[in-house]
Amino acid sequence: MTDVVATTPGLFPLPDEAKRELSDLKGHQKGDLVSGGEGGRVAAAYERVRGEFVDDQIEADLDRVVEGQARWDDMLAHPLTVHGNVETGGIVRYYDNNNFYRDPRVTGELGFSGDVAAELEAAAELLGSDAGDRLQAVLPGPYTLADLATDEHYGDEAEFLAAVSEFLAGEVEAFPDHATLFLLEPSYVTNAPGDGLDERASEAIDAVAGATDAEVVVHTYWEAFDEKPYAHLMDADVDAIGFDLVAADRGANLECINEYGTKDDVALGLVDGQNTLVEEPRTVAERVAWADERIPSQSFGTTYVATNAELFYLPTNKHLEKLSTLVEGARLVEAGEVEA
Template sequence: MTERIATTPGVFPLPDWAKDDLSDLKGHQKDDLISGDEGPELTAVYDTAREEVVSVQQDAGLDRIVEGQLRWDDMLAHPLTVHDSVETGGIVRYYDNNNFYRDPVVVDELTFDGDVAAELESTAELAADVQAVLPGPYSLADLATDEFYDDETEFLAAVADFLAGEVGAFPDIETLFLLEPSLVENPPGDGEDARASEAIDVVADATDAEVVVQPYFGSLDEKVHAHLLDADVDAVGYDLVSDHDGCLSNVNEYGTKDSVSLGLVDGQNTLVELPETVAERVDWFEENTPVNEFETVYLTTNTETFYLPYSKFEEKLNALAEAARLEEVKA
C-alpha cells in the first residue's frame, strides 16, 4: 500500500510577532543584516520563531518537520547571499511575483559554509523526522550572477559541489527536498538539461536520506522531465495546482520515480483547501496514472508558503496533515 506523507517545501512566513520584532531590530542593525551576521538579538528572535514553526508542524501532525527557513530573506538565494565569496547586488524580482531578493554575485570560490547545517542542528534538537530544504543546484545557479567561474557549465558544477558540501554537514535527516522552480521558469536547453540532472545527482549523492526534487510554478518541459528522471533521486515533484494536466501528461508519457511529491495545496492563495479535497486530488492522480502503486506519495503545498498570512499558513498545514490521515482511516 502506498504511504502518504504530509510535508512542505519549507520557506515559511514569519509569525506576526516576529515580523514586528525583526522590523524594529533590523532598522538598528542594517550592517549586521547586510553582512549575514544577525547579531544576538536578531538570532534570539529567529530561534524563538523556529521553535514556534516546529511546534506548529508537530501540532498539525505533519510527518516531516522542516526548519522553516525563516532567516531566508532572499528566499532560495539565501545559501549564497550569506557566503563569504558572494557580494549582494541589486534587488531582483523573485520569478514572476511581487517578492524580491538581493542578487548574489559570486566573486570567489564557493567553499564550504555550514549555514544551513547549523539551522538543521537546532531543528534536530526540537523534532524527530526532520526534513532538510535546499534550493536545487540549477535554480540556485540560475538565481545567481557569476563573476568568478566565467563559464556556465563550470559554475553549475561549482554550485552543485557547494550544496553537496553543505549536505554532507547535515545532522541525520529523513528527507531532503531540493527546490527547483527554475527548471520550469527558465528551463535548461539542449545539453544543459542533462547537466542539470547531473548536478542534482552530485547533491543527492551527499546524503543517505530520501531525496525529492520539487519543481513548481507549472509543469516541466517534456525533455527536461525526461532528463530529471535520470537523476539518482527517490521522488520527483509535480505542481498539480499550477498545471495538473501538464504534470499528468509528463508522468503518463515518460513515467516517473517509484515515489512522487504532489503539490496539492496552493502556497500562494489564501483560500484554504478542505482535507477531503486534498485527499481527492491524490486519488485523482493515482487513478489517472498507469503506474498507480507508488511506494510513497508526499502531500505538500505546490510552492513555498512565505506568500501567505501566518494564520492561513497554519490552516494549510492542518489540511495537508488531515488529508494524509484520511487515507489511514480509509485503509
C-alpha cells in the same frame, strides 16, 4: 497501499511580532547570526521563531518537520547571499510573484559555508530523539540556485552549475541526520534548461542527492515539465519528483509521466502556497485520488502530500490552517475514504 507523508517545502511566513522585533533592532543585517550585542538579539529572535515553527508542525502532526527558514530573507537565493565569496546586488523580482530578493553575485570560489547545517542542527535539537525520522532538510536545487545567481567568477555556464552543485553537496554532507531532503527546483520548469544544459542540470541534482542517505525529493512548481528536461531528470538518482497540481498544467505533467515514467515515490503539490483560500482536507484527498487514477501503471511506495510552493506568501493564521489541511487530507487518503 502507498505510505502517505504530510510535509511542506518550507520557507514559512515570519510572524508579525517577529517582523516588528527584527525591524526594530538597530543595525540589523539580514541573516545575521553573530553572538553578542545586537547580533545576539537578532539570533535570539530567529531562535524563538524556529521554536514556534517546529512546535506548530508538531502540533499539526506533520510527518516531516522543516526548520522553517525564517532567516531566508532572500528566499531560495539565501544559501548564496550569506556566503563569504558572494556579493548581494540589487533587488530583483522573485519569479512572477510580488516578492523580491537580493541578486547573489558570485565573485569567488564557492567553498563550504555550513550556514544551513547550523540551522538544521538547531531544529534537530528541538525534535530530540525524533529528528532522524522526522527532520526534513530544504535546499534550492542546484539548477535553480545557479539560475537565480549571477556568475562573476567562473566564466562558464557549465562550470558555474557544477560549482553550485559541488557547493550544495558539501553543505548537505554537514547536515545532521535527517529523513528527507527537499530540493526546490522551480527554475527547472519555469526556465527549463536547454539542450546540453538539461543533461548537466540532471547530473548536478544527482551530485547533491548523492551527498545524503536520506530520501531525496526534487520538488517543482508553478509550471509543468518540458519533456526533454524531464527525461534527463529521470536519470538522476533521486527518490521522488514533485509535481504541482495547483498551478501547473496537469495534462502536460501527465504526458511526461506516461511517456517516461516517474520515480517509485512521488511528491504532489496539492494545496496552494500563495492563496489565502484554505482548501478542505477532502480536496487534498481528491487530488491524490485524481493523480492515482491517471497514473494507473504505477503504485507509489511513498506519496508526499505538500503545498505546491513555499508558504512565506501567506499570513501566519492561513499558513497554520493549511498545515492542518495537509495532515487531515493525508489521513483521508490513508483511510481510503475518497475517490477522484
